[in-house]
Amino acid sequence: MGAPSPKAPLRVAVLASGRGSNLHSLLRHIAAGHVEARVTLVLSDKPDAGALALARKAGVPAVVALPVEPGEAAAAYDDRVLDALRGERPDLVVLAGYLRIVGSAILDAFPGRVVNIHPSLLPAFQGLKAVRKALRAGARVAGCTTHIVTADLDGGPILLQAAIAVRPGEEEAHLASRILQLEHLLLPRTVQLFAEGRIHVANGVATIAPGPTWFERPGLDLVSGALYAEGF
Numbered sequence: 001m002g003a004p005s006p007k008a009p010l011r012v013a014v015l016a017s018g019r020g021s022n023l024h025s026l027l028r029h030i031a032a033g034h035v036e037a038r039v040t041l042v043l044s045d046k047p048d049a050g051a052l053a054l055a056r057k058a059g060v061p062a063v064v065a066l067p068v069e070p071g072e073a074a075a076a077y078d079d080r081v082l083d084a085l086r087g088e089r090p091d092l093v094v095l096a097g098y099l100r101i102v103g104s105a106i107l108d109a110f111p112g113r114v115v116n117i118h119p120s121l122l123p124a125f126q127g128l129k130a131v132r133k134a135l136r137a138g139a140r141v142a143g144c145t146t147h148i149v150t151a152d153l154d155g156g157p158i159l160l161q162a163a164i165a166v167r168p169g170e171e172e173a174h175l176a177s178r179i180l181q182l183e184h185l186l187l188p189r190t191v192q193l194f195a196e197g198r199i200h201v202a203n204g205v206a207t208i209a210p211g212p213t214w215f216e217r218p219g220l221d222l223v224s225g226a227l228y229a230e231g232f
């Protein structure tokens, strides 16, 4: 008998509307062997999104620019996204700066397998301009969250969080860029937990099965002073 065949890498589809720094970080962590996944599709509603250019450069097999048609209903647009997704049979759909609400057709097609990264410590500061909201509220601690996407916008089961102390008088752009650095580890880490099959959701709460931790690995760009919480 030969050696058991290695597990196929998790197939990941990424939806992104913007510059794509989280996509870039995911691709880098995959290339470095920290994440056992393949990004098989990158789709954007914005044809000029940096994420698409990055995906082409990285040789992602399917790179799809899918602008919204004039007057197109959200559900009709989602059906077109779903067609593109189905063609690539993803195990996981990652929203990385995707500025549209994902409707029920997509969520039902990939139950518990659509994840988002949000630049706040959810459930605080949901929605757009989360960093600004945190500063305006005088938050002393800020950070980011990965969560499973449900119909409840930014309200689905929390997966991982990372936190940093807000500096006195810190400007929004500065805090946002420090949070982004946290995001660049949190999202790849979240994908790896899916690859390891360690995420389980019951009664709206996600649990992570015990296993190897990640944040002590050499070669990761950890932000000093940050708290990375894996919850197991």
Ligand code: GRF
Pocket: 016, 017, 018, 019, 020, 021, 022, 023, 096, 097, 098, 117, 118, 119, 144, 180, 183
């Ligand atoms: C990130 O701040 C993410 O939390 C939010 O959108 C931003 C995307 O940034 N959902 P990028 O396009 O990955 O650089």
